[in-house]
Amino acid sequence: MIxxxxxxxxxxxxxxRDFNGLREILCGFPPADIAExxxxxxxxxxxxxxxxxxRDVAAEVFEHLPxxxxxxxxxxxxxxxxxQILNDISPDxxxxxxxxxxxxxxxxxxxxxxxxxxxxxxxLLGYPKNSIxxxxxxxxxxxxxxxxxxxxxxxxxKLEHKRDAMNQLYVVDAKGRLVDFVRLRNIVVAxxxxxxxxxxxxxxxxxxxxxxxxxxxxxxKKYGVTMVPVVDSNDVLLGVVTVDDIxxxxxxxxxxxxxxxxxxxxxxxxxxxxxxWAMVRKRAPWLTILFIGEMLTSVTMQNYGGEIKNAVALSFxxxxxxxxxxxxxxxxxxxxxxxxxxxxVLLADWWRVFRRELAGGFLLGVILAVIGAIxxxxxxxxxxxxxxxHYPLLAAVIGISLVGVVLWGSLAGAMLPFILRMVRxxxxxxxxxxxxxxxxxxxxxIYFNVxxxxxxxxxx
Amino acid sequence: MIxxxxxxxxxxxxxxRDFNGLREILCGFPPADIAExxxxxxxxxxxxxxxxxxRDVAAEVFEHLPxxxxxxxxxxxxxxxxxQILNDISPDxxxxxxxxxxxxxxxxxxxxxxxxxxxxxxxLLGYPKNSIxxxxxxxxxxxxxxxxxxxxxxxxxKLEHKRDAMNQLYVVDAKGRLVDFVRLRNIVVAxxxxxxxxxxxxxxxxxxxxxxxxxxxxxxKKYGVTMVPVVDSNDVLLGVVTVDDIxxxxxxxxxxxxxxxxxxxxxxxxxxxxxxWAMVRKRAPWLTILFIGEMLTSVTMQNYGGEIKNAVALSFxxxxxxxxxxxxxxxxxxxxxxxxxxxxVLLADWWRVFRRELAGGFLLGVILAVIGAIxxxxxxxxxxxxxxxHYPLLAAVIGISLVGVVLWGSLAGAMLPFILRMVRxxxxxxxxxxxxxxxxxxxxxIYFNVxxxxxxxxxx
Numbered sequence: 001m002i003x004x005x006x007x008x009x010x011x012x013x014x015x016x017r018d019f020n021g022l023r024e025i026l027c028g029f030p031p032a033d034i035a036e037x038x039x040x041x042x043x044x045x046x047x048x049x050x051x052x053x054x055r056d057v058a059a060e061v062f063e064h065l066p067x068x069x070x071x072x073x074x075x076x077x078x079x080x081x082x083x084q085i086l087n088d089i090s091p092d093x094x095x096x097x098x099x100x101x102x103x104x105x106x107x108x109x110x111x112x113x114x115x116x117x118x119x120x121x122x123x124l125l126g127y128p129k130n131s132i133x134x135x136x137x138x139x140x141x142x143x144x145x146x147x148x149x150x151x152x153x154x155x156x157x158k159l160e161h162k163r164d165a166m167n168q169l170y171v172v173d174a175k176g177r178l179v180d181f182v183r184l185r186n187i188v189v190a191x192x193x194x195x196x197x198x199x200x201x202x203x204x205x206x207x208x209x210x211x212x213x214x215x216x217x218x219x220x221k222k223y224g225v226t227m228v229p230v231v232d233s234n235d236v237l238l239g240v241v242t243v244d245d246i247x248x249x250x251x252x253x254x255x256x257x258x259x260x261x262x263x264x265x266x267x268x269x270x271x272x273x274x275x276x277w278a279m280v281r282k283r284a285p286w287l288t289i290l291f292i293g294e295m296l297t298s299v300t301m302q303n304y305g306g307e308i309k310n311a312v313a314l315s316f317x318x319x320x321x322x323x324x325x326x327x328x329x330x331x332x333x334x335x336x337x338x339x340x341x342x343x344x345v346l347l348a349d350w351w352r353v354f355r356r357e358l359a360g361g362f363l364l365g366v367i368l369a370v371i372g373a374i375x376x377x378x379x380x381x382x383x384x385x386x387x388x389x390h391y392p393l394l395a396a397v398i399g400i401s402l403v404g405v406v407l408w409g410s411l412a413g414a415m416l417p418f419i420l421r422m423v424r425x426x427x428x429x430x431x432x433x434x435x436x437x438x439x440x441x442x443x444x445x446i447y448f449n450v451x452x453x454x455x456x457x458x459x460x
Numbered sequence: 461m462i463x464x465x466x467x468x469x470x471x472x473x474x475x476x477r478d479f480n481g482l483r484e485i486l487c488g489f490p491p492a493d494i495a496e497x498x499x500x501x502x503x504x505x506x507x508x509x510x511x512x513x514x515r516d517v518a519a520e521v522f523e524h525l526p527x528x529x530x531x532x533x534x535x536x537x538x539x540x541x542x543x544q545i546l547n548d549i550s551p552d553x554x555x556x557x558x559x560x561x562x563x564x565x566x567x568x569x570x571x572x573x574x575x576x577x578x579x580x581x582x583x584l585l586g587y588p589k590n591s592i593x594x595x596x597x598x599x600x601x602x603x604x605x606x607x608x609x610x611x612x613x614x615x616x617x618k619l620e621h622k623r624d625a626m627n628q629l630y631v632v633d634a635k636g637r638l639v640d641f642v643r644l645r646n647i648v649v650a651x652x653x654x655x656x657x658x659x660x661x662x663x664x665x666x667x668x669x670x671x672x673x674x675x676x677x678x679x680x681k682k683y684g685v686t687m688v689p690v691v692d693s694n695d696v697l698l699g700v701v702t703v704d705d706i707x708x709x710x711x712x713x714x715x716x717x718x719x720x721x722x723x724x725x726x727x728x729x730x731x732x733x734x735x736x737w738a739m740v741r742k743r744a745p746w747l748t749i750l751f752i753g754e755m756l757t758s759v760t761m762q763n764y765g766g767e768i769k770n771a772v773a774l775s776f777x778x779x780x781x782x783x784x785x786x787x788x789x790x791x792x793x794x795x796x797x798x799x800x801x802x803x804x805v806l807l808a809d810w811w812r813v814f815r816r817e818l819a820g821g822f823l824l825g826v827i828l829a830v831i832g833a834i835x836x837x838x839x840x841x842x843x844x845x846x847x848x849x850h851y852p853l854l855a856a857v858i859g860i861s862l863v864g865v866v867l868w869g870s871l872a873g874a875m876l877p878f879i880l881r882m883v884r885x886x887x888x889x890x891x892x893x894x895x896x897x898x899x900x901x902x903x904x905x906i907y908f909n910v911x912x913x914x915x916x917x918x919x920x
Contacts, residue, residue: 276816
């Protein structure tokens with residue numbers, strides 16, 4: 001937003017090579033805003049501007065750029081500037097960038113790092129994808145458990161550059177194992193000779209580096225914290241994860257769930273940055289699978305070809321009845337998938353959910369059945385259409401089928417996520433269209449069998 | 461989880477009225493874990509245990525309880541304990557509870573507060589629902605801009621109880637207007653005579669109390685901060701919002717979007733805590749509206765009654781073709797709605813999205829058309845079914861209809877969120893089932909018109 005307003009002015013300054021003017025304007029903004037301006041620029045201009053900024057500001061701006069812009073900017077920079085930025089940005093943001101690049105590019109960039117930073121970077125990349133280790137930064141402050149407050153102060157003055165993680169000081173024993181943490185503010189107000197052990201928070205909260213990032217989202221939400229220490233299997237302190245990375249993880253998870261629910265494989269990139277081919281590749285498989293599944297409806301209907309020929313009116317209401325099953329199914333499935341994702345509903349709750357959807361589906365079916373039956377009668381009474389003398393039977397068929405289809409749709413939509421989770425699949429792949437397809441095929445069977453039962457000897 | 465393991469032991473201790481044993485076990489856990497144990501207890505037992513805990517721990521445990529449990533626990537407590545807890549919990553959590561209660565209950569609880577806390581509570585409740593003011597806490601530390609570091613230290617020692625918001629100290633002018641903030645860690649390492657003004661962060665980030673909470677989510681994500689000051693229209697500092705409240709808001713928004721996408725009004729409560737009637741009330745309106753919309757399919761099909769009677773095979777493929785339109789529409793709509801929610805796609809991008817869905821929908825349609833045409837031919841060649849001598853024409857009708865329906869589904873699904881946003885409605889209410897209904901009606905028209913064009917004089 002800010003970018004768009006300033007853009008003509010900036011473009012003019014770039015054209016005039018007025019680097020001092022540019023630098024002056026940009027430095028008036030926080031790094032996140034400068035990054036927003038950068039996104040709208042050409043990569044070459046981004047590179048020029050990045051070199052103009054003070055070194056620490058440049059690193060912060062770079063951290064705020066989307067991954068794709070980071071890649072393009074690096075390609076436009078000379079090796080020496082690439083090295084400078086990669087060494088300056090915080091290790092967790094660096095991991096985020098490196099893990100997205102092809103192996104060859106990652107190796108090239110690692111070689112540009114200082115030996116110290118390269119060691120940190122390769123260590124972090126050594127953790128599995130989607131593990132907490134990948135989101136970790138080693139920029140924390142550790143203090144020994146036998147220190148006093150004045151020793152802590154002396155350490156803090158030495159470590160001035162560890163900007164990000166100084167609010168919580170992690171207390172470790174002689175072997176580097178995490179004991180607990182103390183809050184900076186408690187250190188501030190304590191007497192100099194106080195022992196660190198007297199100020200411990202007694203929270204003993206930590207995450208394992210190899211655990212999945214979803215665990216971290218849960219922990220941050222449950223305990224309402226902004227920073228959690230990360231340890232290895234021996235409780236040795238390795239780093240910290242901060243809540244800003246976790247907000248990203250939570251948002252990405254919700255996006256994936258929504259996309260899967262819509263019957264798309266997770267895009268893993270913003271919509272407009274995904275190429276047309278990548279988009280088709282993500283959508284075609286599900287669409288094809290659903291299409292092949294839905295072909296069962298043709299086979300099913302071929303069995304009722306004679307009935308349709310005799311009572312064409314039956315086919316008029318087919319899309320109506322099928323869509324109700326699909327709609328009630330997609331309601332149930334989206335409610336349950338989200339409830340599972342935020343842990344409101346657990347696997348053990350399946351029976352409670354079943355009873356609830358049984359009752360709810362029946363009630364919803366009855367509401368629609370009444371409207372549907374009235375619709376048939378109204379058309380007949382007001383001479384919009386002539387369904388023949390047996391129209392009350394047709395109305396009954398429509399109504400009863402609706403109850404059956406909506407009930408079945410609700411149950412199938414609610415139970416599928418449980419079945420998928422039971423066989424250890426992601427419930428979100430049980431997307432709404434998948435439920436709709438399932439319900440279409442069975443809905444036809446319900447509809448035509450109710451019709452056969454009521455109309456045989458009359459309309460059929 | 462922890463709760464389930466300990467439950468038998470705790471139940472036994474409660475039965476034996478062994479309050480000291482209970483207190484000892486519970487105090488070994490962080491407040492968030494104690495809250496988890498509480499959720500599985502009866503409200504009366506929750507009340508007993510809450511009274512046993514040290515006053516500050518009790519307040520923290522209460523803050524971690526879900527709203528429904530907070531209500532039940534308060535009902536089980538005597539007025540004096542209710543007053544104690546309400547006075548102790550942090551003002552933002554208190555607002556969350558009070559805003560959910562009926563007006564009479566809120567008034568009764570407000571009367572239990574100390575005059576000072578009552579003033580704070582009524583002020584916060586005075587902000588509009590879903591505004592940032594409602595999530596704000598006034599527990600921040602403000603320092604005057606003309607102070608030195610040693611004056612700040614003196615202030616900090618006085619304010620020891622303001623636990624939550626001491627990492628960032630907000631600098632105000634003589635009229636209470638926000639100037640900027642300083643970080644506690646910079647105060648810690650600075651010399652005592654340094655002026656506060658030398659340590660300013662130069663970030664000038666703030667939120668308006670009357671703005672919508674979604675603005676706050678954006679700000680926290682963009683700037684990667686854990687705490688943002690809240691000001692009024694004159695820039696006077698009113699309070700702070702912290703990232704834990706914002707994580708809740710972001711999660712609630714994603715849940716609402718998923719529920720709306722599934723064709724349900726936002727439940728506003730966990731699935732299993734919603735009563736059956738409330739659930740039916742949230743689902744029936746959309747289901748009925750979609751049902752009435754879908755009734756257009758019956759009217760449409762009545763126009764093609766003669767064609768169906770002559771070529772029953774046309775009806776066999778109807779559910780197949782309609783479902784493909786619905787599926788491609790729900791893919792497009794869920795991609796666009798999510799992309800809009802996370803600001804990857806803006807209103808101004810509609811033309812880029814249109815062109816992309818035009819190309820993508822066409823390609824996806826062609827893929828399905830090929831499969832569909834092969835399906836018709838295979839059934840004929842292998843004598844599974846006899847579609848008559850004109851079966852290649854039928855295959856062509858199926859294929860061409862599929863291209864048309866999938867293309868139309870993709871475009872309609874992608875453009876509806878733009879149209880809704882343009883008329884200032886929430887794009888998420890353009891739920892996948894709504895798109896499916898729209899596509900069903902138009903899909904029928906496409907299908908039967910393609911059939912009339914190709915089959916007139918042959919099968920028709």
